Amino acid sequence: MSKLGTKTFTLLQTVTSVGLSALAWAVTGVRPIWNGSQPSDRQRIYFANHASHGDFILLSACLSEKERARTHAVAAADYWGKSRLRRFIAQDMLSSVLIHRQWTDEAENPISIMLSVLDEGHSLIIFPEGTRNMTDEPLLPFRSGLYNLSMARPDVELIPCWIENMSRVLPKGQFVPVPLLCRVVFGAPIAIAPDEERRAFLDRARQTLLALNPRPPTHDAEKWNPVFRKTSCDQKGLEHRAGSDIRHDARGDD
Amino acid sequence: MHETLILVIGLAAVLTTARLVAGILSWRAPKPLSSTLVNLNQRINAWWVMVVAITVAFFFGRSGMTILFALISFAALREFVTLTHSRRSDHWVLLGMFGIVIPFQYWLVWTAWYGLFTIFIPVYCFLLMPAITALHGDTERFLERVSAQQWAVMISVYCVSHVPALLTLEVPGFEGRNLLLIAFLIITVQGSDVLQYIFGKLFGRHLMSPKVSPSKTWEGLVGGLATSSLLGALLSFLTPFSPLQAAGVAFIACLMGFLGGLVASAIKRDQGVKDWGHLIEGHGGMMDRADSLVFAAPVFFHTVRYFWTV
Secondary structure: OOOOOHHHHHHHHHHHHHHHHHHHHHHHEEEEEEEEOOOOOOOOEEEEEEOOOOOOHHHHOOOHHHHHHHHHEEEEHHHHHOOOOHHHHHHHHHEEEEEEEOOHHHHOOOHHHHHHHHHHOOEEEEEEOOOOOOOOOOOOOOOOOOHHHHHHHOOOOOEEEEEHHHHHHHOOOOOOOOOOOEEEEEEOOOOOOOOOOOOOOHHHHHHHHHOOOOOOOOOOOOHHOOOOOOHHHHHHHHHHHHHHHHOOOOOOOO | HHHHHHHHHHHHHHHHHHHHHHHHHHHHHOOOOOOHHHHHHHHHOOOOOOOHHHHHHHOHHHHHHHHHHHHHHHHHHHHHHHOOOHHHHHHHHHHHHHHHHHHHHHHHHHOOOOOHHHHHHHHHHHHHHHHHHHHHHHHHHHHHHHHHHHHHHHHHHOOOOOHHHHHHHOOOOOOOOHHHHHHHHHHHHHHHHHHHHHHHHOOOOOEOOOOOOOOOOHHHHHHHHHHHHHHHHHHHHOOOOOHHHHHHHHHHHHHHHHHHHHHHHHHHHHHHOOOOOOOEEEOOOHHHHHHHHHHHHHHHHHHHHHHHOO
């Protein structure tokens, strides 16, 4: 957040947020699907899948004006703090919270920076994958931030949000968006169970988020090409098939 | 202008009647309303909005119609591409479809450049799009991606642009009234959709193709086509056709419209979705409403061009 909480910056942030929401709607027709949670005044941490710079804009476009004003996206300082322009866009226009992914100095501890924002009564948008996902995997393993934040502030709701299609609208390295329809699915809040291990919770949070995808990727490549592909997700199916084929051959004819 | 006035009054009367009937049905039905009735009310409201939008475009003449259908193409293409499989390397091809193909095709309509208008997409785009994809070097599911993109521009841009292209036809003795041809096409084809829906709901017994669409019945098709041909004959005062010719042209357009709806259903079924989108309350997306027009427009255009222009 900008240290200069002057009227000019508030105005700039309001204009930016309204403008970007309108733009997001014009390009992607974005609309929220509340699937297990509802808009509310409760302080929240929204956690979402991340494949594009547009993700945060899409998610905040789905929030009410009031909620948007107090919700800040957490972004990487090593990327968004690189130049004065990037810093201006991230902090002054989008009022993001910049954190260091690699830190040594205690003043740069990302968890304490995020907690201080929460303690001011703000909501956060975080991307637990820690980076933009460029793989064919739908969701990378989660980093620990989500767990640490929730342990420290258990009364803040954790809302999983699945952002659909944005990686196709604005892929990494592109700057002109392709207009495709997007939806943001808000799921039921999750909380750390008593005695739940860090890794177990993070995996559960990841599964919860994955389950919100309204159109899970179908592996229909076979429909198009009988030759199996060596993508990670088809690998299991491939082994399974190969196994059954071998058995079939061994059995001879049915 | 005289016909236009009759047309607007007639449409308003039909929609008001529908509003009243739906109102009475809702009032007498047990609460809460069944999903069919809720949907019926939403659909009628959306029809009002659509009729008003087209009427406004109508009064801006050629430019209004061209811009309106360019926007319809944009919405339809967005829905189509959203449903298809694409990869990161397709980014520039997809951008070109929205940023170059739509504006250029509609500019060709605007300038009445018939020769290029008919071949720009099926020849140049169809050859250049896969070439660009191949230059990118990403061959994963190449044929599937390329054909989906070609179908997307074919259906959402090429076919739809034949509606405003009707304004470029020069029918002797019909000068300056071509907007009425568009009205005739839209009313008969969309009317046929509604009539097929009504006949299907009232008398539908035999499903035509249960795998493709659970709502299309033989009774609905026959009833809808017969009544919309009759509607075409009634509307012949808008056109250069005699009542009998108008019935025949309406029949061909509505039959094509039916096939368009069937193909759209098959695409949706293949992609595992119920609707194309959520742009129009109660109807789904733009393609859910325009699917029949997509198939009807080029055939109607060429029928009129071949038999009625010099």
